[in-house]
């Protein structure tokens with residue numbers, strides 16, 4: 001666990017912490033008001049994230065509505081993550097990196113086969129499938145992701161995947177605006193600069209907001 005993972009957060013406010021090893025995945029429940037901190041432990045590591053209304057899995061992250069309603073394809077502090085039904089699912093409360101992606105989707109068996117001629121490689125879509133199967137959500141119902149720390153600049157030449165700008169210890173804080181089921185894939189991609197060609201661990205910390213601690 002990174003030493004400064006919980007910087008500024010008193011221990012009584014920590015709901016849980018979790019390390020996602022390189023190429024790994026996880027799914028977890030967050031309640032409205034809780035904040036999820038995703039920490040890039042060594043730097044240059046992408047976290048693909050999807051989320052669902054805990055009580056209505058058909059209302060789930062829509063990167064399209066997120067870009068439409070935020071008015072930008074960039075994601076950073078103050079912006080909301082919107083659902084397929086245009087509900088606010090999450091809000092970005094803090095962001096020490098500032099470079100994330102909503103355009104590039106998630107790596108998959110199919111895209112790895114088409115782009116690199118390889119089969120059976122670890123990929124984010126398969127990670128989501130494994131993480132969400134215990135929650136009764138099949139792969140076909142998993143939306144495309146917010147890609148935390150992914151660097152996909154848009155230029156006149158088009159889209160390209162570049163190495164992340166995230167440094168060791170960079171983090172993003174995502175507040176749950178309703179009860180959520182969240183899944184994170186620690187992106188296993190090694191065949192392009194997405195993760196600096198070296199997948200590494202991520203740390204997660206879910207904590208209670210200030211107001212809860214103050215009134216407790």
Ligand SMILES: [Zn+2]
Nearest residue numbers: 107124187188
């Ligand atoms: Zn990936």
